[in-house]
Amino acid sequence: MKRGLCCLALLLVLLLPTGCMDRMDIENISLALIIGLDLDDSDNLEVSISSPVFSREAKRKTEVYTAKSLTLRASQDEFDKTFKAFTSGGKSQILLIGKKLMLQKHWYALLDPLLRDPKNSTTARIVLVDGPVSKVIHYDPQDKPRLPIYLTYLIDTASHLNLATRTTLQELHSINLDKGITASIAELRFDDKIFIKGSALLSENGIYKLSIGDEETRLLRMLQGEKKGEFKFTLEHEGAPTGNGIVPRNLYTVSAVKYSRKLKIGYARDHFTFDFHFHIRASLLEKLFPFDVLKSEDALEAEISRQLEDKFRSLIQKIQQAKIDPIGLGRFARAYRYNEWKPVENKWSATLSDADINVKVDVLIAAMGSIR
Amino acid sequence: MKVTRLNEITLMQYIAIVHGAQVGTGIFSLPKDIALKAGADGWISILISWAVITLAGCVMLLLLRKFPDDPLPSLLGKIFGRRLGKLALLPFIVYFGCFGWIVMVNSMLYIKAWFLPKTSVFLIILLFAVPTFMLVRNGMRVIGRYAEFILYSMAWMPVFLLFPLSDGHWTNLLPILKDGWTPVLGSVRETLFAFTGMEILFFVYPHLKRKQYAFHGMLIASTLTMFLYTFVTILCYIQFPQDEIVQINQPLMNLLKIIEFRFLERFDMIFFALYLFVVSRSWSVYGFATAYSLGRLFNRENHTGMTALYLLAILVVVFVRQPTWNQSIRFGDAMTIFNEWMLFIVPVVLLAFVQIKALFRRRTPG
Numbered sequence: 001m002k003r004g005l006c007c008l009a010l011l012l013v014l015l016l017p018t019g020c021m022d023r024m025d026i027e028n029i030s031l032a033l034i035i036g037l038d039l040d041d042s043d044n045l046e047v048s049i050s051s052p053v054f055s056r057e058a059k060r061k062t063e064v065y066t067a068k069s070l071t072l073r074a075s076q077d078e079f080d081k082t083f084k085a086f087t088s089g090g091k092s093q094i095l096l097i098g099k100k101l102m103l104q105k106h107w108y109a110l111l112d113p114l115l116r117d118p119k120n121s122t123t124a125r126i127v128l129v130d131g132p133v134s135k136v137i138h139y140d141p142q143d144k145p146r147l148p149i150y151l152t153y154l155i156d157t158a159s160h161l162n163l164a165t166r167t168t169l170q171e172l173h174s175i176n177l178d179k180g181i182t183a184s185i186a187e188l189r190f191d192d193k194i195f196i197k198g199s200a201l202l203s204e205n206g207i208y209k210l211s212i213g214d215e216e217t218r219l220l221r222m223l224q225g226e227k228k229g230e231f232k233f234t235l236e237h238e239g240a241p242t243g244n245g246i247v248p249r250n251l252y253t254v255s256a257v258k259y260s261r262k263l264k265i266g267y268a269r270d271h272f273t274f275d276f277h278f279h280i281r282a283s284l285l286e287k288l289f290p291f292d293v294l295k296s297e298d299a300l301e302a303e304i305s306r307q308l309e310d311k312f313r314s315l316i317q318k319i320q321q322a323k324i325d326p327i328g329l330g331r332f333a334r335a336y337r338y339n340e341w342k343p344v345e346n347k348w349s350a351t352l353s354d355a356d357i358n359v360k361v362d363v364l365i366a367a368m369g370s371i372r
Numbered sequence: 373m374k375v376t377r378l379n380e381i382t383l384m385q386y387i388a389i390v391h392g393a394q395v396g397t398g399i400f401s402l403p404k405d406i407a408l409k410a411g412a413d414g415w416i417s418i419l420i421s422w423a424v425i426t427l428a429g430c431v432m433l434l435l436l437r438k439f440p441d442d443p444l445p446s447l448l449g450k451i452f453g454r455r456l457g458k459l460a461l462l463p464f465i466v467y468f469g470c471f472g473w474i475v476m477v478n479s480m481l482y483i484k485a486w487f488l489p490k491t492s493v494f495l496i497i498l499l500f501a502v503p504t505f506m507l508v509r510n511g512m513r514v515i516g517r518y519a520e521f522i523l524y525s526m527a528w529m530p531v532f533l534l535f536p537l538s539d540g541h542w543t544n545l546l547p548i549l550k551d552g553w554t555p556v557l558g559s560v561r562e563t564l565f566a567f568t569g570m571e572i573l574f575f576v577y578p579h580l581k582r583k584q585y586a587f588h589g590m591l592i593a594s595t596l597t598m599f600l601y602t603f604v605t606i607l608c609y610i611q612f613p614q615d616e617i618v619q620i621n622q623p624l625m626n627l628l629k630i631i632e633f634r635f636l637e638r639f640d641m642i643f644f645a646l647y648l649f650v651v652s653r654s655w656s657v658y659g660f661a662t663a664y665s666l667g668r669l670f671n672r673e674n675h676t677g678m679t680a681l682y683l684l685a686i687l688v689v690v691f692v693r694q695p696t697w698n699q700s701i702r703f704g705d706a707m708t709i710f711n712e713w714m715l716f717i718v719p720v721v722l723l724a725f726v727q728i729k730a731l732f733r734r735r736t737p738g
Contacts, residue, residue: 012502118485122629170630178613335546
């Protein structure tokens with residue numbers, strides 16, 4: 001009995017080494033950390049991959065190649081033809097999409113293999129590139145860590161500072177299928193160096209619609225109710241002299257340290273109404289003109305509120321004109337006004353474009369810093 | 373003689389076995405299965421199903437109370453007589469055998485898709501079969517200890533699912549009952565399937581040491597399962613919008629994929645590898661039910677040989693059929709009706725039969 005058990009245990013241990021037969025060493029995998037998709041000048045699909053090389057002898061530790069292919073999965077062969085090892089998408093961090101491709105109908109279907117194969121990770125950050133993707137992916141700066149790591153940090157930091165929105169593949173998939181929201185993703189441009197441009201807003205079927213800068217990204221994030229990260233705004237003081245044209249004496253910067261968002265959803269006369277009410281605790285980061293914050297606090301607070309309201313209003317106007325819903329107001333309409341939402345759920349973005357969206361801002365200056 | 377004398381189990385083990393038999397691989401696709409009909413109100417169907425299944429458990433216990441020391445084979449023998457009892461046992465053996473098989477095959481398919489795409493189906497099942505054999509041949513007490521150990525040691529797993537909570541959208545759940553009760557009730561059937569495992573009471577109850585707590589134990593076990601299912605379903609619903617969830621085959625897997633740590637990117641891999649322990653509990657219990665019944669069918673005192681035979685049969689079937697995802701799903705669907713009979717019709721019929729028999733017996737002398 002005991003001996004039998006021992007034998008069985010030994011046999012089990014013997015079974016383990018069989019797993020070593022088809023083991024995969026890390027040197028034999030090309031991890032596609034960045035995957036780039038773009039169209040070339042004659043509208044053929046171009047797939048680029050950047051993957052680290054694990055080899056002591058190699059001088060450059062990154063392999064990059066751009067291949068023409070019909071689909072993403074078919075392109076794998078092209079990479080295996082030149083790369084040292086098997087390409088694998090299990091660790092992809094960044095997915096670069098060219099603007100040219102993103103303007104095409106159904107471009108999104110190309111991403112199918114990334115979601116279908118369970119081995120692939122779905123948390124790659126989706127980034128729009130304004131310009132050719134191959135230029136970005138072949139960029140090899142001397143003063144930065146290797147590109148996949150650099151880009152990952154760049155996007156994550158930009159998202160923390162709310163310069164751009166960070167959207168993963170899984171989130172994009174959710175948003176594209178959800179009728180109540182449209183996507184916003186980070187946007188890059190390449191001009192000898194890589195720069196964050198802001199956020200790109202997509203339409204209901206995932207087609208590129210419009211780009212917004214960093215300030216508008218912050219406003220959008222606030223409308224979305226995102227609390228994380230920095231929200232700072234540089235504003236003009238009304239009535240202050242503009243200075244000599246070199247030092248702008250009328251500017252000041254405030255940061256929304258903490259804010260709360262209230263949203264009321266209504267429906268009146270065949271229109272949805274959305275009333276945002278922000279309560280912002282701001283701190284003064286810089287002020288280039290003399291002004292007694294302690295004395296005329298109320299005036300400054302009212303001015304900040306007014307200016308922010310104007311900024312919100314113009315962003316919302318832009319969004320409504322483009323017939324998109326990056327704020328996700330449809331989700332609220334569905335949750336709180338289901339009966340009115342149901343008939344328009346398939347043309348939500350159009351419905352939203354003539355909804356009434358109002359924003360009211362109340363600012364409280366919580367801190368002015370260590371000098372007056 | 374009391375067949376269960378040397379194999380008594382504690383209340384905790386009883387709970388762990390029943391709960392363990394219920395929770396299998398179904399949990400991965402459950403949020404989608406319910407959402408197909410009930411939409412975001414799917415979690416309500418879970419609550420309804422829980423009530424229904426607990427009721428079914430009560431009926432089973434009412435029946436079993438009359439035969440406190442008889443596992444299913446001898447229970448059927450006492451009701452129908454030796455010959456007929458054995459005949460009646462046959463469909464039960466097929467049922468438990470098929471269920472153990474389907475749980476094993478499902479786990480294998482997951483393992484194959486997630487970790488071992490190039491390993492043969494047969495080899496994975498073989499690896500399952502060896503520890504299962506060692507566990508099952510030892511009988512109820514050892515299975516009980518194993519189930520209890522798994523219950524405690526894997527209790528941390530649901531906690532990790534809370535990590536992506538802050539990115540979720542609670543508004544996905546609203547409005548509650550948006551299309552009324554009809555879709556909710558419509559998906560109760562799919563949900564009930566996820567609670568399969570209650571029928572294992574036929575084997576577990578006779579082994580329970582303190583039978584006065586049988587009802588409490590059953591209630592706790594199915595409530596545990598209900599909490600787990602509701603928890604997972606709600607988490608999936610707030611993470612993925614309804615339009616998406618019906619497109620994902622295993623929403624729980626997608627939820628796991630979002631969880632990332634700085635030091636560990638593919639948390640889903642580790643989670644699922646450990647989840648195998650949880651699932652193994654389920655197929656072991658079914659395997660035991662099958663092997664034990666087979667043993668009684670051929671009047672064997674010991675069911676070791678039958679355990680080996682059952683596992684061998686599984687291996688042969690898997691080797692010949694090479695099951696695929698679609699086959700497994702279709703087989704599961706086909707099992708639903710079988711399962712409903714087993715859970716709701718059979719206990720009621722048996723109970724009625726026993727009552728009527730008792731009535732007649734009381735009348736004959738008088």
